[in-house]
Amino acid sequence: MTAFLDRCRAIAGAEFVLDRPADMAPFLRDWRGRFTGAARAVLRPGSVDEVARLVRLCADERVPIVPQGGNTGLVLGSVPDASGTAVVLSVARLNRVRALDPVNRTVTVDAGVILQHVQEAAAAAGCLFPLSLAAEGSCTIGGNLASNAGGTGVLRYGNARELCLGLEVVTPQGELWSGLRGLRKDNTGYDLRDLYIGAEGTLGIITGAVMKLYPAPKASITALAALPSPAHALRLLSLVQDRAGASLTGFELMSAYCLALVAKHFPQLPRPFGSVHPQYALLEISSSESETHAVELLEGAIGAALEADIVLDAVVATSVAHSRGLWQLREHIPLAQAADGKNIKHDISLPVSMVADFIAGTEPLLRQAFPGCRLVCFGHLGDGNLHFNVAPPPGIDNESFLVNQEKVNRVVHDAVVACGGSISAEHGIGALKRDELARYKSPVELNLMRAIKAALDPLNIMNPGKIL
Amino acid sequence: MTAFLDRCRAIAGAEFVLDRPADMAPFLRDWRGRFTGAARAVLRPGSVDEVARLVRLCADERVPIVPQGGNTGLVLGSVPDASGTAVVLSVARLNRVRALDPVNRTVTVDAGVILQHVQEAAAAAGCLFPLSLAAEGSCTIGGNLASNAGGTGVLRYGNARELCLGLEVVTPQGELWSGLRGLRKDNTGYDLRDLYIGAEGTLGIITGAVMKLYPAPKASITALAALPSPAHALRLLSLVQDRAGASLTGFELMSAYCLALVAKHFPQLPRPFGSVHPQYALLEISSSESETHAVELLEGAIGAALEADIVLDAVVATSVAHSRGLWQLREHIPLAQAADGKNIKHDISLPVSMVADFIAGTEPLLRQAFPGCRLVCFGHLGDGNLHFNVAPPPGIDNESFLVNQEKVNRVVHDAVVACGGSISAEHGIGALKRDELARYKSPVELNLMRAIKAALDPLNIMNPGKIL
Structure with missing residues (x-):
C-alpha cells in the first residue's frame, strides 16, 4: 500500500496524492450529501501524461479507479464505494482551455474545465456554448460528457453528446486515444x-474534448403561459x-404546486398571474436577428395559442432582463423543493407525445398507494424529460416517508x-x-x-460497480 | 451447401433465396460499376424474425453475411468479395413505415424503406425528414444508418447519426436488440x-429505426454568390x-471549373453570371415564418457581404421555384463530371477553418506531381466536407491517368x-x-x-473484410 502510494507520488507529486481523511473527504462525499465512500487515496494528476502513468500503475496493481470531475453527479457515479479499495482520480487540475477556433466554431478543452468557464470562453469569442445546467459553476466538461449531461438547452442544441466532436481518453490500460x-x-x-x-x-477516463x-x-425572450393541463x-409545444422552428430554445413545464412552493420559499420573486392555474409553460425564443424579432415571434405564437384556447393567460417578457426574471421561477423550483423537505x-x-397520458395515469396510482402524497412535477417538456418527484403528505415527516422509496420507484418506473x-x-x-x-x-x-x-476493461478496474 | 440453402429456403421461402447468377447479379455489383463480387446466395427475408433466424443459421454454419440495403454505397461496403463464400442478406423487403408520431416528431421505419419514402411519409404529416442525398430514390434508411450518411442537410440537421433516436438490430448471434x-x-x-x-x-444488421x-x-430560398477565393x-459562411443562425440550411462551395463542366454538359441550365469568377457559394436560408422572411434574411446577408467586399456578385432567388433552379447547378456537378470522364x-x-488553406496548399502539390491535372473541387463547405476530385490533363486518356490513383491518394490524404x-x-x-x-x-x-x-462478433461472420 505504502509502496503503491509512493509510486503515485513519484508520478503526480506528493502534494497531489491525498490520503488523510480530512483531505479526501470532499472527494468521497456525494453531491446530495446522502453517501460517503472510502478510498485508498485521491490522485490529482496535473497532466494527461500523469493520468496515463497513474492508470498504468493502477492496472499493474489491480487498484480500482473512480474518475472524478466536479463531483456534482446525482447517482453516485463519481464517488467510490465503502470498501476503501479504490483510488479517486480527479481530473480537476486539467483545467486549460486549449484552443478556440471561431471559424470552425469549436473549443478544445481539458476535461477538468468548469462548464461555466467553457461558456465564458465561448462568449468572449462572440459564440455560444449552449450546455447549461444547475451545477454549471462546479461541474466539469469531462463529467458532463461522462454522464451525457442534459439541461435546459437540449431542445435546440442537444445533450452533451450532440455538442461533442472529439475526445481524448486514457484507456483502462493507460494508453492514450x-x-x-x-x-x-x-x-x-x-x-x-x-x-x-x-x-x-467505466470504459476510460476522458481527459480532453472538442466541443x-x-x-x-x-x-x-421568455414567456410564461398558464394552461389547463x-x-x-x-x-402549445407543437404550435410554437x-x-x-429552431428559434424555440426552451420549453419547460411546471405544475401549480411547483410555483406555489417557489412563492412560499422565495416570496421576493415575481408572481406573474393574479390567480392560480393548473399548469404553466415557460417558453424561450432566441433570435439570430434582433430582440424585436424575438419578441414579435413569441407574441405571435402566444397570440395564436390564446385564440386557439390552448393557453388561459400569458405574460410575454418585453426585454432580456424581464426574461431572466421569469426563468428564475423555473430555476428556483429545485431550491424551493429542497427547502420544503426531502422527497x-x-x-x-x-x-413527448406520451407525457400528458403518463402524468394523468401515474398521479392517481401514487395518490392511491400513498394517500396525501404531493407531486412536484416539472421539467424539460420539449425533451420529454420530467423531474417527477414525490413529497410526503402534510404532517408526515420525511424519514418515515422515505422508507417508501422502493415502492414509489416501482410505481413510477413501471409506468x-x-x-x-x-x-x-x-x-x-x-x-x-x-x-x-x-x-x-x-x-x-445487458449482455x-x-x-x-x-x-475494453478486462481487469474491471475502471469505475467498477457503476452502471453494470 | 445445398443443405444450407435448403434451410435458408425453409426460413425465407424458396423464391427469396437467390442462387442463379442472373438473379444475384444486381446484388453483387457495386454502385459505381467498378467491382462485382461473388456469393453463395442472396437472401431476401421478409420479416425481422426471418433475418434473425437466417443469421443464426449462418452463425451455426460459419457463413459470412454481407448486409445490404439499396446497394448504393461508394466504398464496396455492401457487396461481397470475390471469394464466393458469403451470402448477401438484403433487407429491401423490410419496407414498412411502422409508425409516425407527429407530436413526438418521430417516424419508426423498417431498415429497407427507401430514403425518399421516409421523406414523403414525413411530408404527408406536415413534417420534414431532412436527410437528403443524391441516391435518395434508391438508398435505404438502414444503409444510410450503417454508413452514417451525410448529404446536403448536415449543416443544420446533422448526419444520419444525429437524426436517429432508436435502433433495432439483429446481432451476429441472431439475437434481437x-x-x-x-x-x-x-x-x-x-x-x-x-x-x-x-x-x-460489421457489428450487426439494422432492421428498424426511430428517426x-x-x-x-x-x-x-437560395442564393448563388461569386467569390474571389x-x-x-x-x-461569407461566418457572416451568414x-x-x-439555424436558418442557414445549406452552404455549398463550387469552383469555376465545376460550373464550367456543368455549362458544357448541361447547356440548358441557367448561367447566373455574365462573367466567370474563381469560386461560387450556394446558400440556402429556410424560414419557419414565411417566404418573405427567408428572402429578406438572405438579401440582408448577401447585401452585407457585398458591402464588406467578401462577395463579387450574387443572385438571390425570389421564390422557391427560382431556388430549385440554382440548386440544380450544384446537383449536376457529379453528373457533368461523370459525363466528362473518369477521375x-x-x-x-x-x-471548416482549414478548408481554404488545404485547397491552397494541396492544389500546387497535385499540379506539380501531375502536370496539367484538373481539380473538380466542390462540396458541403458548412460541414468542412469537400469532394476533391482529380481529373486527367487534357489529352490524357482516363485509363492511363487512373494508374496514378495510389499516388494521388497519397498526396491528398497526407495533406x-x-x-x-x-x-x-x-x-x-x-x-x-x-x-x-x-x-x-x-x-x-485500431486496437x-x-x-x-x-x-460483438467473435466468429467474424458479419461483413468481414469491411472497415477492419
Whole structure:
C-alpha cells in the first residue's frame, strides 16, 4: 500500500496524492450529501501524461479507479464505494482551455474545465456554448460528457453528446486515444467517441474534448403561459415549434404546486398571474436577428395559442432582463423543493407525445398507494424529460416517508417503461440506479453492454460497480 | 451447401433465396460499376424474425453475411468479395413505415424503406425528414444508418447519426436488440445505437429505426454568390451564420471549373453570371415564418457581404421555384463530371477553418506531381466536407491517368491528415478504403475497434473484410 502510494507520488507529486481523511473527504462525499465512500487515496494528476502513468500503475496493481470531475453527479457515479479499495482520480487540475477556433466554431478543452468557464470562453469569442445546467459553476466538461449531461438547452442544441466532436481518453490500460477531432463529418470506423460519452467513466477516463460552438443569438425572450393541463402544454409545444422552428430554445413545464412552493420559499420573486392555474409553460425564443424579432415571434405564437384556447393567460417578457426574471421561477423550483423537505426523485423521459397520458395515469396510482402524497412535477417538456418527484403528505415527516422509496420507484418506473420511456433521462445510472437498470433492460442489451465492458476493461478496474 | 440453402429456403421461402447468377447479379455489383463480387446466395427475408433466424443459421454454419440495403454505397461496403463464400442478406423487403408520431416528431421505419419514402411519409404529416442525398430514390434508411450518411442537410440537421433516436438490430448471434426508443434524453448505459450507426454492417444488421422529424420550414430560398477565393467563402459562411443562425440550411462551395463542366454538359441550365469568377457559394436560408422572411434574411446577408467586399456578385432567388433552379447547378456537378470522364475521387473533411488553406496548399502539390491535372473541387463547405476530385490533363486518356490513383491518394490524404481532417467524410470505409484506414489511424484506435469487433462478433461472420 505504502509502496503503491509512493509510486503515485513519484508520478503526480506528493502534494497531489491525498490520503488523510480530512483531505479526501470532499472527494468521497456525494453531491446530495446522502453517501460517503472510502478510498485508498485521491490522485490529482496535473497532466494527461500523469493520468496515463497513474492508470498504468493502477492496472499493474489491480487498484480500482473512480474518475472524478466536479463531483456534482446525482447517482453516485463519481464517488467510490465503502470498501476503501479504490483510488479517486480527479481530473480537476486539467483545467486549460486549449484552443478556440471561431471559424470552425469549436473549443478544445481539458476535461477538468468548469462548464461555466467553457461558456465564458465561448462568449468572449462572440459564440455560444449552449450546455447549461444547475451545477454549471462546479461541474466539469469531462463529467458532463461522462454522464451525457442534459439541461435546459437540449431542445435546440442537444445533450452533451450532440455538442461533442472529439475526445481524448486514457484507456483502462493507460494508453492514450487521441480522438480530438474538430470535424462535422467523419466516417472512419466505429464511433468510439459516443461509446465513451455517457459511459460514466467505466470504459476510460476522458481527459480532453472538442466541443461545438454556435453563433450567439442576438436575444432570447421568455414567456410564461398558464394552461389547463399537460395535454394543452403539448399542443402549445407543437404550435410554437411549427411557427418558430429552431428559434424555440426552451420549453419547460411546471405544475401549480411547483410555483406555489417557489412563492412560499422565495416570496421576493415575481408572481406573474393574479390567480392560480393548473399548469404553466415557460417558453424561450432566441433570435439570430434582433430582440424585436424575438419578441414579435413569441407574441405571435402566444397570440395564436390564446385564440386557439390552448393557453388561459400569458405574460410575454418585453426585454432580456424581464426574461431572466421569469426563468428564475423555473430555476428556483429545485431550491424551493429542497427547502420544503426531502422527497423521492425521478429523472425520467418519455416520448413527448406520451407525457400528458403518463402524468394523468401515474398521479392517481401514487395518490392511491400513498394517500396525501404531493407531486412536484416539472421539467424539460420539449425533451420529454420530467423531474417527477414525490413529497410526503402534510404532517408526515420525511424519514418515515422515505422508507417508501422502493415502492414509489416501482410505481413510477413501471409506468415509465410501459410508456416507452427511460428511468434516467439526464442523470445517468451510477451506483444508485444500477439495480433499476438490471431490472428494466433486456438481457440482450445487458449482455451487449457487458461484452463491451469486458473487451475494453478486462481487469474491471475502471469505475467498477457503476452502471453494470 | 445445398443443405444450407435448403434451410435458408425453409426460413425465407424458396423464391427469396437467390442462387442463379442472373438473379444475384444486381446484388453483387457495386454502385459505381467498378467491382462485382461473388456469393453463395442472396437472401431476401421478409420479416425481422426471418433475418434473425437466417443469421443464426449462418452463425451455426460459419457463413459470412454481407448486409445490404439499396446497394448504393461508394466504398464496396455492401457487396461481397470475390471469394464466393458469403451470402448477401438484403433487407429491401423490410419496407414498412411502422409508425409516425407527429407530436413526438418521430417516424419508426423498417431498415429497407427507401430514403425518399421516409421523406414523403414525413411530408404527408406536415413534417420534414431532412436527410437528403443524391441516391435518395434508391438508398435505404438502414444503409444510410450503417454508413452514417451525410448529404446536403448536415449543416443544420446533422448526419444520419444525429437524426436517429432508436435502433433495432439483429446481432451476429441472431439475437434481437430492441432499442427502438423515441426519446430525446436517455442515459441508461452504453450508447449501443451510435456504435451500430456507421459500423457498416460489421457489428450487426439494422432492421428498424426511430428517426427524428422536424417542423417543415415555410420556405427555403437560395442564393448563388461569386467569390474571389475559398477564403472569402469561409468569411461569407461566418457572416451568414452570425446573421441567420439555424436558418442557414445549406452552404455549398463550387469552383469555376465545376460550373464550367456543368455549362458544357448541361447547356440548358441557367448561367447566373455574365462573367466567370474563381469560386461560387450556394446558400440556402429556410424560414419557419414565411417566404418573405427567408428572402429578406438572405438579401440582408448577401447585401452585407457585398458591402464588406467578401462577395463579387450574387443572385438571390425570389421564390422557391427560382431556388430549385440554382440548386440544380450544384446537383449536376457529379453528373457533368461523370459525363466528362473518369477521375480520382476523394471524400474528405477538414476543420471548416482549414478548408481554404488545404485547397491552397494541396492544389500546387497535385499540379506539380501531375502536370496539367484538373481539380473538380466542390462540396458541403458548412460541414468542412469537400469532394476533391482529380481529373486527367487534357489529352490524357482516363485509363492511363487512373494508374496514378495510389499516388494521388497519397498526396491528398497526407495533406488531409496533416490538417486534422478525415479521409472519409460521408462515404465510409467499406473494403475500398480499408488499407487507407489502417495507414492513417493510430494503433491505439485500431486496437480499440478490433476489441469491439471481437467482442460483438467473435466468429467474424458479419461483413468481414469491411472497415477492419
